[in-house]
Amino acid sequence: MSYGKSRPLSRRDFLRMIGATGATLTASQMWAVQRLLAQDTPGSDVEATLTTYNWGSAGEVEEYGNAFARFNQSYPNVTVVDNITPITSWADFLDQLVINVASGNTPDMINIAIEGVQLAVSKGLLLPLDDFLTGDPEGEAFLELIPQQLLDALSVDGTLYMMPNGWQTMVIHYNTDIFSSAGMDYPSSDWTWDDFLETAQALTNDDHYGFGVFWGNFQLHPWWLTNGSYAITEDASASNLNDPKFIEAVSFMNDLVNTHGVSPDPLGMNPADLFANGTFAMVPAGRWPIPGWKAAGFTSFDVVPWPQKETQDTVFGCAGWGISPESANPDLAWQAIKELISVETITAVMKLGHQIPPLRSVAEDPSFLEVPDNAELFFNVIDTTQPVASPPYFTDLERIQMRNLERVIIGDASPEEAMNEAHEELNVAIERFYS
């Protein structure tokens, strides 16, 4: 089943239907109708250029290319320019988008993760998708298959701004060879922080570390989430970095490195890179490093949920496609996006091995479940996850939080000191953001 292949229900058809039923229209419906009159489903002979702001591995980019080729079967005279910007951090990726737009290089279609949705909406970089979905049964049918958590994360004030195309979470990957040769049982799915620490200590020796702390905003999230804390208040109006539970989680993570020595210095190191050669018994990650490990011939690992403290929890982030308000061809962009989130594209991208598909049916594909044994966990954690903290001031949050966490890990400040200062600093930044 593919959403873009058959000719979509045209908006003109939709209008005819309304006219035929003689429905009376409210003001907001009138507005929608005017919009529909102005921008009908584009004819297949339309000539235009669509540009993207996109990211992904080479394989993924190729699959996007295939999706655009399918789109071109319906719209042969539309040129799609797929601009790939590699991601070093989401904050940098989002800043780059803001600079592009401010420099007049506004893309028609934007692929960003939930970290940037509120930021983009607050700067007016995204169109609400309601109008496109209204009267597009294909799009609506697609949404019904998507977990509500993902849709909520891509919405602002109940309005959907992006169509999800892939997501990530954090679990613990463990090297089964190291566990076996140490004669240790594999971790159980309801293990606790204490169990985790014990295991990591038992597996730390001259040959390998028990664990590798992964230094990143997303990658560290599960520590405070499993302790029932979050970086910002529920209404996102203020910092919550000085929450005692948050600080407790930071202390635990810090102790892994600086007290127990079960993890090497996390700064300037990517533990996922060194998992395949046996440097670590356990590393935290999502699905994304698996293709690299397989390429290095390493498959003797499995996954287990994050150890719990207060609650069983972990983080998720979801990427999606949105449309720029400045696009000259929003309806064409919508048609292209439907091709980008078609089952065909999502399956092909899933098979490359980095992404978790937003559709459960695709996650039940044998190729998704092949490696590791417990691979179904990647999709199943959705019920015990929370979105990565993504307020409109996300870039400030990420930078302030990470800068101060670094001070903890180097012993320049205690977790209390650093997080209290980060709290003050973030609140000042929030105030400036909204002023």
Next chain:
Amino acid sequence: MTSVAGESAATQSQSWSALASRLTKLFSTLVLIIGAIAMIGPFVWIFSSSVRPYNEAFILPPQWIPDKWEFHNYQRLLEVNVVSMPVMFKNSLWIAGLVTAGMVMTSSLSGFAFACLRFRGKNIIFWLLLSSLMVPIQATIIPLFLQMRGLGLVDTHWAITLPGLLGAFAPGIAGVFGVFLMRQFFLTLPKDLIDAARIDGAGYGLVFWRIGLPLARPTMAALGIIVFATTWNDYFLPLVFFNSTSQMTLPVGILLLREPMNSGNATILAGVTLSILPVLIVFLLGQRWIVDSFIRAGVKG
């Protein structure tokens, strides 16, 4: 008797001090050779790490000569990454080439004018230009970016090549550096040479073209090498001005290989090695010439 003893003591102390100085020299030579190894070591390390198997790149103890040669990282570099080495290479070459051409041309023209021609305002203009030595681009980058945005040049090579072509600056070098360097050279031209040509009826343009330029070639080459090298290596301007990978130069693009969600760190070893290799080859071929150029530009400038 006494005189003989004194003499022999003197010879002895002389030979002692000769021995001491020889020992010092030997010792310092040794230290310098060890130092030289430390200078080259990091390059050897990255090369040997880049040709080891993917999962042995960071192995300890370090293997200076790999047991097993494997070009997996190079393969991955070409296959897996969205950042294309050939494209970045071409961009670097184009930008550095254009900036070098512009800087050398404008600097030669202005240098000649400031050295050999008389005109009103010469000193004021020259000193005004010289003041830009104290204004690094980094300190005016915000308005510079806004200006390029106004001209619609952000994310195009023109954002860097246009100032270079006008001799305003090369990345990391104030434009007036070149003017100063060329002026210093043209000042050494004998006045008679120019006057003689003038009497033969040549215009100043012709004098510059027929006499100034040919003689200035070595200095122009020295300036060219320095401008090319710094532009090729520059990170700051491409970072600010380029967003699309299709525009990126090597230093900016290479760092994107560190992308956490995509490729392993080991790929970057291959990328950095490939970026260094051309410079190494050029240096080995033209070592003396390059060193001379740097001395010429460094001492005169």
Next chain:
Amino acid sequence: MQSTSKLSRSWLSNESQREAFTAYIFILPTVLGFLIFVLGPMISTFILSFTDYDLFSAPTFNGLENFERLFSDKRLGTVYRNTIVFMVFAVSGNVGGGLLLAVFLNQRLPNLLRVVLRSAYFFPSLIGLVFVSVIWQFLYHRNLGIINYYLGLIGIDPIRWLSSKQWVIPSIIILDVWKNVGFAMLICLAGLQNISSDYYDAAAVDGASAWQRFVRITLPLLSPTLFFVITMYSIGALKVFDSIVVLTNGGPGDASRSVVMYIHELGFKSFDMGYGSAVSLTLLALIAVFTLFQFRLSRIWVHYD
């Protein structure tokens, strides 16, 4: 048409006017470039520093607010301290090391050895700072880097080169000296070769020791070269950016953030372009003051023939 050409011909008939006209044509591109891309942005920096500008809404005049913020900004003090510490030690290391190397290589040596040593020390100067910083980031790694590995062999505990407050700036300085000492060496070498051997012959007759010869002859005669190298390296050090971005990205915390990194962050990450311009102005002022100070100081210690 004809009248203009006649006019210009008559205007150019005068020899000195013709000369001036050529000169203006010759300097035109440089002057244009200077006005558009150097002087213009400088003036704009000044104007922008009195505004609040986020790249999206139009700049609004906010008086002296940005300048008041300079004084209450704790991070600004940190980045200036980092930058100045870096400058002092990196310049000392580069110039001092370069001078020592040059003096040594200026001795009688086998030619091959001299060329090999000179090339080895100079080669890193040619390579982009980004590339060598990537290499050094691996070398410096606390647990997996070869530097700590070799130090471990002689019984030194692993040093947190890039992840501790004490070591992070020294690490950046070591990298900088490793990379740039060769160019300083080259310039000093050229300076040394310009010193006539007569001076040394005379000193030898007087029985001066090697140290005396160095202090009494080499240093004074080399002082213009040294002055040039010090000024050049100092301004370069105040712009330090690439190596820190690669090695630590300013971290841990702000422990290695430089002024230029801070300006870049304010301008292109926080989109706080007004305040970023105010910080830029402080850097421009510092460079100006510093350069004037050096020129003043140079009257005392630099000897021109």
